[in-house]
Amino acid sequence: MIKKIVFVLLYLMSIVSYCNAESYCFIGDSRFVAMREALGDDENIYYCEIGVGYNFYWENRSDIMQLSRDDTIIIYNLGVNDLAKQKHVEAINDLFKNGFERVIFMTVNPVEELKEKAYGYSIKNSEIDAFNIYVKENVLSNIMILNSNNFLKNDGFDTIDGIHYSNETYAKIYNYLFSYL
Numbered sequence: 001m002i003k004k005i006v007f008v009l010l011y012l013m014s015i016v017s018y019c020n021a022e023s024y025c026f027i028g029d030s031r032f033v034a035m036r037e038a039l040g041d042d043e044n045i046y047y048c049e050i051g052v053g054y055n056f057y058w059e060n061r062s063d064i065m066q067l068s069r070d071d072t073i074i075i076y077n078l079g080v081n082d083l084a085k086q087k088h089v090e091a092i093n094d095l096f097k098n099g100f101e102r103v104i105f106m107t108v109n110p111v112e113e114l115k116e117k118a119y120g121y122s123i124k125n126s127e128i129d130a131f132n133i134y135v136k137e138n139v140l141s142n143i144m145i146l147n148s149n150n151f152l153k154n155d156g157f158d159t160i161d162g163i164h165y166s167n168e169t170y171a172k173i174y175n176y177l178f179s180y181l
Contacts, residue, residue, distance in 0.1 A: 022102075022181075025067055027057060028077040030164060031109070038167040039174060045072075053082030057091040069099040075146075075177065079108040080163070083127055085134040092139050105139055106177065107132040107149040109157070109165075116162025123163065144180075151176050 025045040026032045032048035035041070045067065047060045057064075057078060064074075076092050095103045108128045116123065128149065136145050152173070158166040165173070 023068070023072045024075060024181075025064065025072050026075050026077070027060075027064070028075075029053070029056070029081055031080065032077060034164050035170040035174060038170040041174075051081055052078065054078060054084055054087040054091050057094075061094070064095075065098060067100075069101070072100065073102040073104065073181065074100050075104045075106055077106040077108070079131055079135070080111075080123060080128070083108075083131040085131055086138075088131075089135055089138045092135070092143055096140050096142055101142070102144070103142075104144045104146050104177075105135055106146045107136075109149050109152050109173070112159050112162040114162070115159060119161040119163070121161070121163050146177060146180060148173055148176055 023045060026036070026048060028046075028048040029052050030048075030050040032046060033050055036044075036046050036048070047056075047064060049056060057076075074095050076088075076095070078091070079088055092103060092105050108131055110125050110128060111121070111123050113123075113125060132147075132149055139145075152169070155172065157169045157172070159169070160166060
């Protein structure tokens with residue numbers, strides 16, 4: 001209970017310190033679902049769902065295109081469920097080409113390979129790294145790259161099942177993101 005209160009306080013402090021007229025739209029999978037829940041974040045816009053990949057973006061594209069292009073920052077973090085490199089590049093570039101001038105590709109974050117096996121997952125960090133490199137090299141030059149993968153590898157992270165992070169790690173990711181905005 002105390003940990004939850006501490007993380008909610010950290011989250012609220014981050015909102016105050018990074019608050020401006022902009023809105024933030026998070027496009028992602030179960031990792032963004034869990035981050036939103038861990039932080040109790042109802043201030044930002046989330047297009048996220050458990051187990052989704054690049055098709056999720058295209059299925060929600062018409063709703064996403066309704067957002068204000070003048071004051072919305074898009075944070076794109078799909079990929080861990082389907083490392084379809086070119087498909088994700090097309091989705092990320094589509095956002096910029098359709099008027100969102102502030103698009104961030106937040107790299108797919110690492111997994112704990114030994115732990116994930118016990119839960120039936122088989123994602124390899126080498127595959128994630130290859131995906132992140134490809135996307136970084138092939139998105140439009142106007143897309144901001146936030147290398148949260150390297151940040152977590154250097155700073156450390158905890159998972160509950162090898163794939164999904166602890167509340168502490170979700171708070172760390174969130175604060176890392178907003179330290180760049």
